[in-house]
Amino acid sequence: MLDTLTIDVQPAGTSRLAELDLANLEFGKSFADHMLAVEYRDGEWQQPRIMPYGPLAISPANSALHYGQAIFEGAKAYRQADGSVALFRPLDNWRRLNASAERMAMPTIPEDIYLQGLRELVKLDSGWVPSAAGSSLYIRPYMFATDGFLGVRPSETYHFGIITCPVAAFFNKPVRVRFEQKYVRAAPGGAGYAKNAGNYGAAMLPSKLAQQEGYHQLLWTDASEHQYVEESGAMNVMFVIDGTLITPELSTSILDGITRRSVLQLAHDWGMPVEERRVSSREVVAAIQDGRLTEAFGVGTAATIAAIATIGHEGHDYDLPALADTSFARRVGAELEAIRTGHTADPHNWMVAV
Numbered sequence: 426m427l428d429t430l431t432i433d434v435q436p437a438g439t440s441r442l443a444e445l446d447l448a449n450l451e452f453g454k455s456f457a458d459h460m461l462a463v464e465y466r467d468g469e470w471q472q473p474r475i476m477p478y479g480p481l482a483i484s485p486a487n488s489a490l491h492y493g494q495a496i497f498e499g500a501k502a503y504r505q506a507d508g509s510v511a512l513f514r515p516l517d518n519w520r521r522l523n524a525s526a527e528r529m530a531m532p533t534i535p536e537d538i539y540l541q542g543l544r545e546l547v548k549l550d551s552g553w554v555p556s557a558a559g560s561s562l563y564i565r566p567y568m569f570a571t572d573g574f575l576g577v578r579p580s581e582t583y584h585f586g587i588i589t590c591p592v593a594a595f596f597n598k599p600v601r602v603r604f605e606q607k608y609v610r611a612a613p614g615g616a617g618y619a620k621n622a623g624n625y626g627a628a629m630l631p632s633k634l635a636q637q638e639g640y641h642q643l644l645w646t647d648a649s650e651h652q653y654v655e656e657s658g659a660m661n662v663m664f665v666i667d668g669t670l671i672t673p674e675l676s677t678s679i680l681d682g683i684t685r686r687s688v689l690q691l692a693h694d695w696g697m698p699v700e701e702r703r704v705s706s707r708e709v710v711a712a713i714q715d716g717r718l719t720e721a722f723g724v725g726t727a728a729t730i731a732a733i734a735t736i737g738h739e740g741h742d743y744d745l746p747a748l749a750d751t752s753f754a755r756r757v758g759a760e761l762e763a764i765r766t767g768h769t770a771d772p773h774n775w776m777v778a779v
């Protein structure tokens with residue numbers, strides 16, 4: 426390894442920023458001027474490069490395409506009250522990327538390549554970080570196998586990259602979800618805790634079927650009994666029942682969300698009772714019927730907090746009360762936004778300046 430990391434920067438000749446329609450940002454569609462690219466070969470990561478955003482060339486025999494060694498992360502950078510730009514918990518994403526890499530027999534990324542690469546990239550494209558309420562620069566780190574080889578074994582070469590895109594607030598309307606009790610997202614001992622591309626591919630058909638029934642998302646349940654809540658789409662899920670914040674405990678089939686962790690931390694800080702444990706669909710439905718369930722919401726980087734309006738279970742739709750401004754979900758969403766934009770203190774040092 427190099428003692429001091431240097432990044433080779435090839436700036437874009439002209440910025441595309443002027444073409445961006447800030448009033449109509451669609452998630453994941455417009456990308457900032459630059460991207461980070463680092464190749465792994467001969468057992469080590471090579472010199473990181475920042476270059477104009479553009480296509481990559483791969484072999485038709487690329488083993489990520491055929492056998493799925495492909496992982497990613499999702500993070501955000503925020504415009505601060507003082508005009509500067511800061512990253513939210515970037516090292517948590519770095520650690521989770523490496524946990525995903527280990528699960529998929531891929532090489533881990535050194536901290537300096539990840540953090541310095543990310544900082545330099547976001548600094549260079551800081552003009553792309555929007556400032557409207559709820560908006561941010563979405564950051565997509567990813568790694569995939571690059572061997573052009575059809576033999577089934579871990580690739581010997583990889584590409585690690587980071588691309589970014591300005592985004593507005595994600596879900597605007599409260600979502601309709603239903604328990605999924607036939608298809609499975611992840612099973613114990615599988616790769617559900619890793620952020621690997623294949624988990625998403627296999628979730629698309631069941632999600633599409635639910636969308637055809639008028640739901641936005643699924644509430645995944647456990648693989649063996651189809652009873653216990655796991656998560657919802659690309660979000661962890663939380664309930665407030667009898668004033669206690671309840672969320673499924675982590676396992677090999679649940680993704681360890683950084684938003685989940687942050688929301689649980691704030692709940693602890695505020696003295697709210699928290700339970701991380703198994704939650705069954707029956708418990709959720711019974712608590713809705715008894716009026717003891719006051720809030721249900723998804724938590725994740727893209728949406729931050731996505732209020733759940735309706736939960737479908739065994740052919741019945743259960744409507745939840747609208748979230749009041751005084752609800753935990755609304756308060757924690759506002760607090761996270763204030764921390765991320767530098768409008769309030771950051772007692773856990775979550776923000777890292779670029």
Ligand SMILES: *Cc1c(COP(=O)(O)O)cnc(C)c1O
Nearest residue numbers: 659660661680682683684725726
């Ligand atoms: C990324 C992701 C989440 C949310 O994680 P955050 O770190 O909060 O963005 C939840 N579930 C799945 C399946 C995910 O891929």
